[in-house]
Amino acid sequence: MADYDAIVVGAGLSGSTAAYCMAKAGLSVLVIERGEASGSKNVTGGRLYGHSLEKIIPGFADSAPVERKVVKERISMMTEDSCFTVDFSSERFKDPSCASYTVMRANFDPWLAARAEEAGCDVVCPAVADDLLRDGDKVIGVRAGEDELTSEVVILADGVNSLLAQKAGMKEELSPHQVAVGCKEIVELPKGAINERFGLNDGEGMAQLFAGTPSGGLVGGGFLYTNKDTVSVGLVMTVAGLKTSAARLPDLLEAFRESAPIKPLLSGGKLVEYAAHLVPEGGLYMIPTLTRDNVLLVGDAAGFCLNLAYTVRGMDYAIASGQLAAETVIEAKEKGDFSNTVLSGYVSRLENSYVLKDMKTHKRAPGLIEHTKRLYKEYPELAANALADVFRVSGPSRLIIRKTLPKIFKAGPFGLLMDGLKGSRAL
Numbered sequence: 001m002a003d004y005d006a007i008v009v010g011a012g013l014s015g016s017t018a019a020y021c022m023a024k025a026g027l028s029v030l031v032i033e034r035g036e037a038s039g040s041k042n043v044t045g046g047r048l049y050g051h052s053l054e055k056i057i058p059g060f061a062d063s064a065p066v067e068r069k070v071v072k073e074r075i076s077m078m079t080e081d082s083c084f085t086v087d088f089s090s091e092r093f094k095d096p097s098c099a100s101y102t103v104m105r106a107n108f109d110p111w112l113a114a115r116a117e118e119a120g121c122d123v124v125c126p127a128v129a130d131d132l133l134r135d136g137d138k139v140i141g142v143r144a145g146e147d148e149l150t151s152e153v154v155i156l157a158d159g160v161n162s163l164l165a166q167k168a169g170m171k172e173e174l175s176p177h178q179v180a181v182g183c184k185e186i187v188e189l190p191k192g193a194i195n196e197r198f199g200l201n202d203g204e205g206m207a208q209l210f211a212g213t214p215s216g217g218l219v220g221g222g223f224l225y226t227n228k229d230t231v232s233v234g235l236v237m238t239v240a241g242l243k244t245s246a247a248r249l250p251d252l253l254e255a256f257r258e259s260a261p262i263k264p265l266l267s268g269g270k271l272v273e274y275a276a277h278l279v280p281e282g283g284l285y286m287i288p289t290l291t292r293d294n295v296l297l298v299g300d301a302a303g304f305c306l307n308l309a310y311t312v313r314g315m316d317y318a319i320a321s322g323q324l325a326a327e328t329v330i331e332a333k334e335k336g337d338f339s340n341t342v343l344s345g346y347v348s349r350l351e352n353s354y355v356l357k358d359m360k361t362h363k364r365a366p367g368l369i370e371h372t373k374r375l376y377k378e379y380p381e382l383a384a385n386a387l388a389d390v391f392r393v394s395g396p397s398r399l400i401i402r403k404t405l406p407k408i409f410k411a412g413p414f415g416l417l418m419d420g421l422k423g424s425r426a427l
């Protein structure tokens, strides 16, 4: 007789969601988390699209420690001397079905883990699951230090670099083309200053993504999110891109923070935290084997993350995949069969959900983002040059379109057209 029905490795969003859903259905569940507390090792930009958790815990944002509800979106293209921003705010973003929230994982993850504990799970931290426990080829639990803990099923929610998934033969070692590295700083500012500088009311938040100089012309981009009384500012860059350059991520982040568009927004702020983490960015083509007898992969361990340049999503997929894995394990418990025959139902559930549908819809996006180098230098410069022509007045006026269009064509109309076509098929 196993100690537990299910052991979940990792108390991030995917693991705690899976644990919560299984415990609510009456299964005995153990969660093992290597951090001092759930969330203490976790990094996100971050904005949580709330729809997936809203379906599991309706009205969660009323009691969860979210920072601000995002009502303002900005996308910017930066060059050395210019910044072109699209700024969009809408009351529509307040609807709970599509609302998104800035979050700090060190606060949010413990809240979700506490909901799982309330539902009846045992959560142990800090404890590292070092290996899978086997009886012959069958996985029968996990080994954590000296402890051997047994279960009918193990859910690996241990993040992008899941060593246990590799040990289970479900996942290859990560390649530099499949992952980006993200780093961020958290800058403390009075709530009123944040409201004033970003044009927000109490409780309202802003999300801003940047292309161009923040990544030093390499594949990647910057982000800025407003929290209650802090601002998160950071960069996400592909590992493959960084390997081709002498540029260092911390130097690029410093230059971004000190750049003309950002510096005044953070002026007088106090740097309170620095964090860095890998991000799975390979999309559909990096998804590993998701199930085998007695084992399932969820969240980042399964590669469920999509960076489309205008949205970055991983947390909502982590939560949704945790829920779908839990439903599958609940079915396996009812049938008394934890073999791959039943657990592979998880893949069908994912295929019928937005998780794998989105990965398929945007299967070309990672390639587009990695190979369309013009996005990171030429296009921001093109936009800056065209807009400088439009707005700069230094004497007699001229016919703007006649002046600007040839510059755009000089930049390569064929390249623009092809990139536009590829973008429309990928994003």
Ligand SMILES: Cc1cc2nc3c(=O)[nH]c(=O)nc-3n(C[C@H](O)[C@H](O)[C@H](O)COP(=O)(O)OP(=O)(O)OC[C@H]3O[C@@H](n4cnc5c(N)ncnc54)[C@H](O)[C@@H]3O)c2cc1C
Residues within 6 Å of the ligand: 009, 010, 011, 012, 013, 014, 015, 032, 033, 034, 035, 038, 039, 040, 041, 042, 043, 044, 045, 046, 047, 048, 049, 127, 128, 129, 130, 157, 158, 159, 160, 181, 182, 183, 184, 234, 235, 236, 276, 277, 278, 279, 298, 299, 300, 301, 304, 305, 312, 313, 314, 315, 316, 318
């Ligand atoms: C810089 C950055 C910006 C991002 N921005 C966004 C954003 O704005 N919006 C968004 O939706 N997504 C964003 N993402 C992606 C998002 O953060 C992830 O997709 C999400 O955190 C995945 O959740 P998870 O629970 O699967 O994994 P994780 O959050 O990585 O949790 C894994 C957990 O497993 C634990 N663990 C690992 N190994 C073991 C072990 N052997 N034993 C015990 N415990 C273990 C870890 O300590 C951790 O708690 C961003 C990511 C980064 C790095």
